[in-house]
């Protein structure tokens with residue numbers, strides 16, 4: 001269902017002087033409901049049976065109930081509201097399209113994990129309500145328009161996306177939370193204990209895609225620095241103690257000293273203990289803003305086209321760098337950043353001292369995962385901003401003059417050279433700054449992806 005008003009078609013508009021400047025003006029509103037059954041398997045409504053090995057049940061073949069029935073499954077329902085405005089100036093040589101959208105998806109088809117004692121790992125449910133909202137904008141400009149000389153067109157678009165979890169099924173937890181981590185807010189309650197909150201996971205009012213880590217404040221330069229920040233510190237994550245506690249812990253089995261070259265973690269609640277309460281959200285896997293722009297410059301038979309795109313606001317966990325500098329298995333190749341790790345002659349750095357098997361010693365890099373590739377609970381140092389601008393395409397095209405090609409029976413012919421994925425401008429240190437949406441270990445993790453291939457093509461296009 002949609003309505004639009006072509007104001008420039010109205011009599012009063014045509015009669016007014018402003019119609020000479022504003023050539024298009026159209027406010028729009030739309031509302032619609034869509035259904036979706038993507039993500040639902042063939043037998044989710046009916047449940048499933050599987051075979052137990054081959055004749056292993058007293059010499060016979062047996063079957064067991066391997067998938068739960070959910071006869072109440074429904075389609076997902078998306079309600080979209082959109083408000084927009086098209087506006088054009090000077091015979092539409094400059095035009096804008098603005099849109100605001102708000103899409104609420106109800107009855108999301110989601111697999112709900114089940115406790116092991118049920119005998120099942122999960123059940124397909126209509127889990128909750130998610131809202132996506134944002135702005136979209138497009139600009140088109142015909143800056144130069146000389147049929148015998150220069151022409152120049154520019155287009156640009158931008159869209160911002162945010163998501164919010166609106167509703168989850170009742171499960172007795174505050175905000176019907178599923179998963180996530182309990183951390184300290186940094187404030188104390190009246191009785192002196194820590195005020196806590198839940199981050200990441202899924203909860204009503206929360207966002208999808210949050211990344212959680214221990215915040216690296218800096219690398220301890222020397223003993224003075226260790227004593228200044230961590231003299232009486234206990235690190236419960238890796239069983240480390242500060243120099244002031246040496247009398248108590250030195251030589252105690254399973255305990256190691258905090259030394260220069262180790263990470264100075266942020267102690268959120270200031271209790272002198274580093275533990276799970278000292279974790280925080282360090283980013284989100286989803287870009288906040290994406291878009292692109294293109295420009296076409298023409299002079300007679302020659303044209304130059306360039307197309308850029310960008311994404312801003314997403315964070316990537318650079319597991320490849322963490323794994324190499326943490327030497328979780330001791331057999332990985334070492335990246336060149338190892339030269340920047342802390343040593344007695346290189347104390348001003350943001351990379352901890354290079355140890356073998358970080359997960360078995362100081363846990364300066366992989367904090368609570370024992371060296372597994374996992375998105376959360378690592379050092380914040382390896383969560384990198386993925387902001388980038390890419391030159392996606394650059395094409396130089398020359399249309400051969402008609403007088404030449406008509407002699408050999410062609411109607412159109414051009415030669416061109418085109419390059420794709422020519423460069424990124426980014427601060428991300430891995431091979432590709434694009435959001436890691438689909439890797440072996442899940443979204444947001446760069447565990448060694450292939451770079452986007454850079455290609456250069458020379459071509460000849462002929463029409464007879």
Ligand SMILES: [Ca+2]
Nearest residue numbers: 267269271273
């Ligand atoms: Ca603490």
